[in-house]
Amino acid sequence: MSGMSNEEDEDATPRHAAPMVEEVTDFEVLEIALRELAIEKGLFTAEDHRRYTEYFEQLGPAPGARFVAKAWSDPDFKQLALEDAITACHEVGIDWLKPTGFGTPSDFTALHILEDTPTLHHVICCSLCSCYPRPLLGNSPEWYRTPNYRRRLVRWPRQVLAEFGLYLTEDVRIRVEDSNSKHRFMVLPVRPDGTQGWNEEQLTQIVTRDCLIGVALPKPGRTADVDRPVHAAVHPAQNY
CATH class of the missing domain: 3.90.330.10 (Nitrile hydratase alpha /Thiocyanate hydrolase gamma)
Known part of the structure; x- marks a missing residue:
């Protein structure tokens, strides 16, 4: 038995804190900055933004x-x-x-x-x-x-x-x-x-x-969009 303390054991094993969120994109950074600036300038309130976001999230x-x-x-x-x-x-x-x-x-x-x-x-x-x-x-x-x-x-x-x-x-x-x-x-x-x-x-x-x-036609008996497998496209758009 080594007699190593829990503290010593933790020091010997490098650990890295897990990120709170996935990597933030440039568009998300821009949205956050613009939103906070608009709230600061009084164009709308944080409550307005919350209500607006919740409304559109429930739309179908x-x-x-x-x-x-x-x-x-x-x-x-x-x-x-x-x-x-x-x-x-x-x-x-x-x-x-x-x-x-x-x-x-x-x-x-x-x-x-x-x-x-x-x-x-x-x-x-x-x-x-x-x-x-x-x-x-x-x-x-x-x-x-x-x-x-x-x-x-x-x-x-x-x-x-x-x-x-x-x-x-x-x-x-x-x-x-x-x-x-x-x-x-x-x-x-x-x-x-x-x-x-x-x-x-x-x-x-x-x-x-x-x-x-316009990517599907209505059909009796079909009441939901079809899940389609992802596959390679012919003539894919590249370098964007």
């Missing part, structure tokens, strides 16, 4: 799904949606001014509903960053923000959609809508066969987030 694609289901069921609402999407949002309980009462620069912009047809399919991206209609679709999925989606979709849309499992025939034209700081988009898919006689609640269940972005 359900508002957009209700919007599409009503457009499929009500021709007058569909016409309004195509002509004045923000007013149409109010009719299904979507308020783009929440939670601050005046909206946010990243969300309260011009909204356009993109109507698919049997020969035209829309898909949305933001080739520069990650512009996204959060009041309708909730927070954007991680893949939507990656260079391999953003940069490749505008070049090879048919190939990228195939990687999502969406294979469109050559007679279907694909139109990529590129979101920016002034415009937000949501896809209005073609109502699928086999849903005749369904009510709005039933229709809402099959409108997933991926359908609203």
Whole structure:
């Protein structure tokens, strides 16, 4: 028995404190600095920021799904949606001014509903960053923000959609809508066969987030986005 004390034993075994968080990115540092400066200048309070963050963390694609289901069921609402999407949002309980009462620069912009047809399919991206209609679709999925989606979709849309499992025939034209700081988009898919006689609640269940972005089509029986394995992309975006 060595007789070594616990203190001596600890000194003999180097230990390193575990980090409290993963490595902080440059974007996170910038966000923290900007947030603290805005609070210091009185643009908003820490409580305002907490309330705002909690509100958006609980958002999901359900508002957009209700919007599409009503457009499929009500021709007058569909016409309004195509002509004045923000007013149409109010009719299904979507308020783009929440939670601050005046909206946010990243969300309260011009909204356009993109109507698919049997020969035209829309898909949305933001080739520069990650512009996204959060009041309708909730927070954007991680893949939507990656260079391999953003940069490749505008070049090879048919190939990228195939990687999502969406294979469109050559007679279907694909139109990529590129979101920016002034415009937000949501896809209005073609109502699928086999849903005749369904009510709005039933229709809402099959409108997933991926359908609203345009990387999937609604299908009876499918009520959630499909988990897809990660695989190497053809023509990957590199050096970004």
